[in-house]
Amino acid sequence: MNPTTPSPPSSSSSSSSSSSSSSPQTLLDLITNLLSLLLLSSLSVQSFTGRWQVLHSKLTALRSSLSSLSSSPHWSDNPLLLSLLPSLHSTLHRLSSLSHQCSLPSFSGGKLLMQSDLDMASSSLSNSLHDLDLLLRSGVLHHSNAIVLSHPGPSSTKEDLGFFVRDLFTRLQIGGIEFKKKALESLLQLLTQDDEKSKSATLVAKEGNVAYLIHLLDFNNDNLIREHATTAVSVLASANDESRKAVFEEGGLGPLLRILETGSMSLKEKASAAVEAITADPENAWAISAYGGVSILTEACRSGSTVTQAHAVGAIRNVANVEEIKNSLAEEGAVTVLIQVLISGTSSAQEKAAHCIAILASSANLCVFACYSIDQ
Incomplete structure (x- = not known):
């Protein structure tokens, strides 16, 4: 026998509008009460039972998270909850309305629309669960100084x-x-x-x-x-x-290369410095070719600011010993660009370019590189 279906709460719009001005404790009480009703009503739905089983699991997890939240000594002081709790309250109100519709003996609404509404509400609930879990795991709710993000002093x-x-x-x-x-x-x-x-x-x-x-x-x-x-x-x-x-x-090289390719001048300068630093580790050098970085670095040497150029040349120098990358450098005409840097670049860029050319010249592919230089 199914549990008795609770009546849906009154107008979600009016309740949601007032939730943003409620105190954290009042809002948490409202959420807890609404959650208790939803845990019951989600077991008595007549339609879309598969989706409601998933939602019931999420609601159960939410109950556990809220219990942990309320037992944290400084939870009500955390400013992040000022937006998180009203959003959660709104999601639960929406779910309450949907559960009432799905609990009717015969569902007469649009099935695709209801499926979409349930999926969106489920996604919102997942986001709230993620944020609550992050807050709880961080430990910030146990510290009173989480109220203000003050910079730690020398004696910290x-x-x-x-x-x-x-x-x-x-x-x-x-x-x-x-x-x-x-x-x-x-x-x-x-x-x-x-x-x-x-x-x-x-x-x-x-x-x-x-x-x-x-x-x-x-x-x-x-x-x-x-x-x-x-x-x-x-x-x-x-x-x-x-x-x-x-x-x-953590996958930083790819996004940094994209910034180096299409970002603003200031972003390119910062990204190129990071790429040079990352490729200084020989174990990371291979990844440049995986992200199509040879052509990006070559173009940065050719047309970047003096700061970007110096870092890009440094990155090419760092990866020049990788055999596969040597071939790519030849195909991209990098030697011609390096020679131009050697002629007109800053002293730092010239030093790196000279070192890079020396590395390339010491390889068995010297003739190939020389041909590319002449052709260019």
């Missing part, structure tokens, strides 16, 4: 610094654009301390989410966010072996 302990980085990345992943911008500004402030740059980079690589930082390099993100993220990734790639390894292993 290792634990304080670790918490600061975790809190920062939590805001970066869950918060809106303004949260992300402020979090990235704080991250850059931490990473660019002259006397602590390497230490800070190691801490970020260990405690932060470098993969998400790399995700922010995508062209679909806000321009300022992309610029800050590119700067942060460039610093991490250049700071030390541990942070450079984190950038490479």
Whole structure:
């Protein structure tokens, strides 16, 4: 026998509009009550039972997450919940309305529309679960100083610094654009301390989410966010072996090469510095060809700013010993470009170009490279 179907709550629109102005505790109580009703009603649906079984599992997981949230000592102080809880409340209200429709003895609505509505609500619920889980795992809800993202001072302990980085990345992943911008500004402030740059980079690589930082390099993100993220990734790639390894292993080389190919001048300069640093590790050099990086680096040498050119030549020098890449350099006419840099580049670029040409000239393919130079 199916459980008795609870009546749907009153108008979701009016309730949702008031939820944004409710206190965190009041809003959590509303969500908890609504969730209890949904857990019952999701068991008594007559239509789309397969989708509701999946939703019931997610609702059960949500109940566990909310229980953990309410037991965290400083949960109500965290500003990220000011947007997360109203969004969750709205999703649950929508699900309550859908469960009522699906609990009728005979469903008379549009099936495709209902399937779409259920899938969208399920996706929203998954997003809320992900964000709640991230908040809980970060540990920031157990610290009162999570209220303000204050920069740690010189006397900060290792634990304080670790918490600061975790809190920062939590805001970066869950918060809106303004949260992300402020979090990235704080991250850059931490990473660019002259006397602590390497230490800070190691801490970020260990405690932060470098993969998400790399995700922010995508062209679909806000321009300022992309610029800050590119700067942060460039610093991490250049700071030390541990942070450079984190950038490479989390897939940073491909997005950096795309920025080097199509980004603004300032972004290209930062990306080229990161690519040069990553390819300085011989174990990473092979990946340049996997991402089509030879042609991108060659073009950066040919038409980039003096800063970009110097870093791009350095990256080519770093990978010139890889046999497969030597052939690609010949095909792309890189030797001609390197000779031009040797003639008119900055002193740093000239030094790197000379070293690169020497590496290429020492190979058995010297004649091939010479022919390409003459043809060009």
